[in-house]
Amino acid sequence: MTSTTTGALARWVLSxxxxxxxxxxxxxxxxxxxxxxxxxRSILSTTIDFVGxxxxxxxxxxxxxxxxxxxxALFTLITTIxxxxxxxxxxxxxxxxxxxxxxxxxxxxxxxxxxxALMGIMFRLVLNADIGLVPxxxxxxxxxxxxxxxxxxxxxxxxxxxxQWTPFTFLILYAGLQALPQDVFEAAAIDGSSAWxxxxxxxxxxxxxxxxxxxxxxAVDALRTFDVIFVLTGGGPGTLTSTxxxxxxKKAFIEGSFGLASAxxxxxxxxxxxxxxxxxxxxxxxxxxxx
Amino acid sequence: xxNGKFGKRLLRSGAAAxxxxxxxxxxxxxxxxxxxxxxxGPEGDAMQKVVxxxxxxxxxxxxxxxxxxxxxxxxxxxxxxxxxxTGSSNVDIYFTATYNVGFFARGLQSIDDIGLDTSLYFxxxxxxxxxxxxxxxxxxxVSNHFLYYRSDLMEExxxxxEQIAEFRDISEKxxxxxxxxxxxxxxxxxDYLAAAAYFSRAENEDxxxxxxxxxxxxxxxFNITLWDDLLWGLGGSWTAEDGxxxxxxxxxxxxxxxxxxxYEERYTSPDSAQxxxxxxxxxxxxGSAAFALQWSAAYAELTDPERSPEVYDKIAVAPMPxxxxxxxxxxxxxxxNKESQNKEAAKTWMAYLATPEAMDAYAKAGGIxxxxxxxxxxxxxxxxxxxxxxHVQQYGYSIPIFPGTFEAMTALTEELSGGWVGVTDIDxxxxxxxxxxEALLER
Numbered sequence: 001m002t003s004t005t006t007g008a009l010a011r012w013v014l015s016x017x018x019x020x021x022x023x024x025x026x027x028x029x030x031x032x033x034x035x036x037x038x039x040x041r042s043i044l045s046t047t048i049d050f051v052g053x054x055x056x057x058x059x060x061x062x063x064x065x066x067x068x069x070x071x072x073a074l075f076t077l078i079t080t081i082x083x084x085x086x087x088x089x090x091x092x093x094x095x096x097x098x099x100x101x102x103x104x105x106x107x108x109x110x111x112x113x114x115x116x117a118l119m120g121i122m123f124r125l126v127l128n129a130d131i132g133l134v135p136x137x138x139x140x141x142x143x144x145x146x147x148x149x150x151x152x153x154x155x156x157x158x159x160x161x162x163x164q165w166t167p168f169t170f171l172i173l174y175a176g177l178q179a180l181p182q183d184v185f186e187a188a189a190i191d192g193s194s195a196w197x198x199x200x201x202x203x204x205x206x207x208x209x210x211x212x213x214x215x216x217x218x219a220v221d222a223l224r225t226f227d228v229i230f231v232l233t234g235g236g237p238g239t240l241t242s243t244x245x246x247x248x249x250k251k252a253f254i255e256g257s258f259g260l261a262s263a264x265x266x267x268x269x270x271x272x273x274x275x276x277x278x279x280x281x282x283x284x285x286x287x288x289x290x291x
Numbered sequence: 292x293x294n295g296k297f298g299k300r301l302l303r304s305g306a307a308a309x310x311x312x313x314x315x316x317x318x319x320x321x322x323x324x325x326x327x328x329x330x331x332g333p334e335g336d337a338m339q340k341v342v343x344x345x346x347x348x349x350x351x352x353x354x355x356x357x358x359x360x361x362x363x364x365x366x367x368x369x370x371x372x373x374x375x376x377t378g379s380s381n382v383d384i385y386f387t388a389t390y391n392v393g394f395f396a397r398g399l400q401s402i403d404d405i406g407l408d409t410s411l412y413f414x415x416x417x418x419x420x421x422x423x424x425x426x427x428x429x430x431x432x433v434s435n436h437f438l439y440y441r442s443d444l445m446e447e448x449x450x451x452x453e454q455i456a457e458f459r460d461i462s463e464k465x466x467x468x469x470x471x472x473x474x475x476x477x478x479x480x481x482d483y484l485a486a487a488a489y490f491s492r493a494e495n496e497d498x499x500x501x502x503x504x505x506x507x508x509x510x511x512x513f514n515i516t517l518w519d520d521l522l523w524g525l526g527g528s529w530t531a532e533d534g535x536x537x538x539x540x541x542x543x544x545x546x547x548x549x550x551x552x553x554y555e556e557r558y559t560s561p562d563s564a565q566x567x568x569x570x571x572x573x574x575x576x577x578g579s580a581a582f583a584l585q586w587s588a589a590y591a592e593l594t595d596p597e598r599s600p601e602v603y604d605k606i607a608v609a610p611m612p613x614x615x616x617x618x619x620x621x622x623x624x625x626x627x628n629k630e631s632q633n634k635e636a637a638k639t640w641m642a643y644l645a646t647p648e649a650m651d652a653y654a655k656a657g658g659i660x661x662x663x664x665x666x667x668x669x670x671x672x673x674x675x676x677x678x679x680x681x682h683v684q685q686y687g688y689s690i691p692i693f694p695g696t697f698e699a700m701t702a703l704t705e706e707l708s709g710g711w712v713g714v715t716d717i718d719x720x721x722x723x724x725x726x727x728x729e730a731l732l733e734r
Contacts, residue, residue: 043376044694046397128570129562130577146561150714153565236510237564238709238720253369254512254701256394258376 037263043256055263068247076222079161087169120231169214176210212282323636327384337658383631389419393694401425416622416661428624433661437608440582475609483612490581493557503558505583512700516619521546524613538725550711564712590675620687695731702727
C-alpha cells in the first residue's frame with residue numbers, strides 16, 4: 001500500500017463518523033422529504049399516489065403561504081439586523097478588562113439557555129394585564145400598555161426574539177473581536193485615530209466575516225421560528241403572525257397533508273440554498289482582502 | 292468443582308436466583324402490557340389513579356398491566372398523527388376527542404364489540420364518537436361552557452333603580468333599544484353585549500370592574516367554540532339544513548359583530564386578542580371583569596378560596612347567553628389503535644373503564660366523566676357536576692363531526708379571529724371561513 005493510498009484511506013476512516021451522521025440525519029430525511037413532497041401522502045388516506053409537482057403548485061398558489069413568507073422574511077430581516085447591532089455593541093462594551101466581567105458574561109448569555117417555548121410562556125405571564133409584573137409596574141405610573149393587541153403584537157415578538165438571541169450574536173462577535181490583530185489598533189492609536197473612527201474604519205471591516213457567520217446562523221434560526229410565536233399568538237390574529245414553520249406545522253399536523261407540508265418545507269429550503277455560497281464566500285474572506 | 296461451605300452457598304444462591312428469574316419471566320409472559328396515551332393535566336392525573344387501582348386489583352386477574360404514556364398538552368395530537376401516519380403499533384390506545392376522531396379514524400378500530408352500555412353516557416358523547424354507525428372512541432371527560440358571572444355585582448345592579456336606569460341608557464346606545472337588566476340565566480346575546488358595555492369603564496365610568504367581559508380571541512381551535520355558542524344561540528350553525536357551509540348567514544354576521552364590538556369598544560382588555568383559558572380565569576380572579584364565557588373545567592379553580600381568594604364566593608354560573616341557550620360540548624375519549632398487537636387486552640381494559648365504578652373513581656380523582664349518573668353522584672366533590680350534567684343535556688350541541696372537524700375549527704379560528712379584533716373585515720372573514728369550510732365538507 002502506497003503512502004497516498006494510506007492517506008486517502010485514513011481520511012475516509014476519520015471522516016466516516018461524520019459522513020454516516022450526515023447521511024442518516026440530513027441526506028436521508030432530505031431525500032425522503034423530497035419524495036413525500038411529490039406524493040399525496042395524508043393521514044386521511046391509506047393510499048399514497050405520486051402527484052409530481054402538484055403540491056408545489058398548490059403551495060405556491062396559496063395566499064397564506066405567501067403571507068407566511070412575507071411575515072417570516074420581515075421578521076428574519078429585522079431580528080437578524082437588530083441582534084447583530086446589539087450583539088456588536090455589547091461585544092464592544094465588554095471587550096475590555098473590568099471587575100465582575102465573568103459574572104456579567106454569565107448573565108448576558110443566560111437567555112440562550114431558556115427554551116423558546118418556555119420564554120413564550122414566561123412572557124405570557126410577565127406581561128399579563130391582570131397578574132403580570134410589567135403591567136403592574138406601569139400602572140403605578142398611570143401607564144397602560146397592551147402589548148398583545150394587534151397594534152403591538154408584531155413588535156412584541158420582535159423584541160422577545162432580539163432579547164433571547166442577542167447573546168448568541170454577542171458571543172460570536174465577541175470571539176471575533178478577541179481574534180482581531182492588535183497591531184492594527186496600536187498603529188491607529190499612534191496615528192491619533194479617534195475611537196469612533198477606529199471602530200468604523202478598522203474594527204467593523206475586520207469583523208465582516210464574523211458578522212456574516214453570526215448573521216447567517218441567526219437568520220437561519222429566525223427563519224425557522226416556531227415556539228415563541230406559537231405559544232404567544234398561535235400565528236394570529238388571523239394569520240398576522242404566522243411564520244413558515246407554523247404554516248408547515250398546520251399543513252402536516254392539523255390538516256394531515258404531509259405531501260403539502262413537505263412541499264412547503266422544500267420550497268423554504270430552495271429559498272435559503274442560494275444564500276449559502278454567498279455566505280461561505282464572505283466567511284472565508286481573509287483579513288488581507290478586507291484591508 | 293466447588294469446594295467448601297461458601298461454594299455450596301454460592302451454588303444454592305445461584306440456583307434460587309435462576310428459579311426466581313424463571314418464575315418472574317413466566318409471570319411476565321402471563322401479563323399483557325397495554326400502552327395508553329393521555330395528556331397531562333387533570334385528565335392524566337385522574338386517569339393515573341384509576342390505572343394504578345386497576346393494575347393492583349382487577350388487572351392482576353385479567354393478566355393486564357396498563358402503562359400510561361403522557362404526551363405534552365400542546366402536541367399530543369400532532370404526535371399521534373405521526374404515529375398513525377406511519378402505521379405504528381407503539382401504543383395500543385390513542386387519546387382522541389369528538390372533534391378529531393374522524394381525522395384519526397383511518398388508524399383506529401371500532402370498539403362496538405366491547406359491550407359498551409351507551410345509555411350510561413350523554414348522547415352527544417356517543418354521537419360525536421360514532422362514524423358511519425360504528426363507535427370509535429370510549430368517552431371520558433365531557434367539556435362544555437358556562438357563563439361565569441359575579442353574583443354580587445349582578446345582585447347590586449338588579450336591586451338598584453339608579454343602576455337600572457344607567458343600564459337602560461347604555462343598552463340603548465349599544466343596541467339601539469333600551470333594555471332592562473336581567474338575571475344572567477335569562478340573557479340572550481344582546482343582553483350579554485349590553486351587560487358587557489355596562490360593566491366596562493369605557494362606557495360606564497362608575498363600573499365596579501374595568502371590563503365587562505373577557506374574549507378568548509387567540510388564534511386557537513378551541514376558542515372558535517366560544518364564538519360558536521353565540522352563533523348557535525342566535526339560531527345559526529356552521530351548516531345549513533342541506534349540510535352545506537352556512538357561515539355567511541345573518542346569525543354568523545351578528546355573532547361576529549358582537550365579538551368585534553366587545554373588542555373595539557374595550558368591553559374586554561385589548562390584550563385579549565391573544566388570550567385563552569388561563570387569562571380568562573386570571574381576569575375573573577383579579578376582579579377586572581364582571582363575567583366571561585369559559586369552560587366548565589374552570590369552575591373548581593374559580594370557586595377555590597386558595598386559588599381565587601378575592602372572588603371564590605362571588606362566582607356563579609349560568610347557561611351561555613342566547614335564545615336558545617347553547618353550549619358547545621365535546622368529549623375526550625380513548626380509541627383503539629388498529630395496528631395494536633394487544634387488541635384483546637386493550638378492549639378488556641376499555642370495558643373496565645366503561646363501568647360506572649371505574650368512572651366513579653375517575654370522578655373522585657378529578658376527572659369529569661361523561662356519564663350523567665356518575666356526575667350527579669359526585670356533586671359533593673365538585674358542585675359544578677350537577678350544572679354540567681344539566682347544561683349538557685339541556686343546552687348541549689355538537690359541531691358537525693366529519694374527518695375535517697378539527698381542521699375546520701383551526702381554519703375558522705384562523706379566518707375569524709382577525710375579524711373579532713379588527714384586523715380583517717367581518718364580511719371578508721366570514722366569506723373566507725365559509726369557503727374553507729365548504730371545501731372541507733366536500734372533501
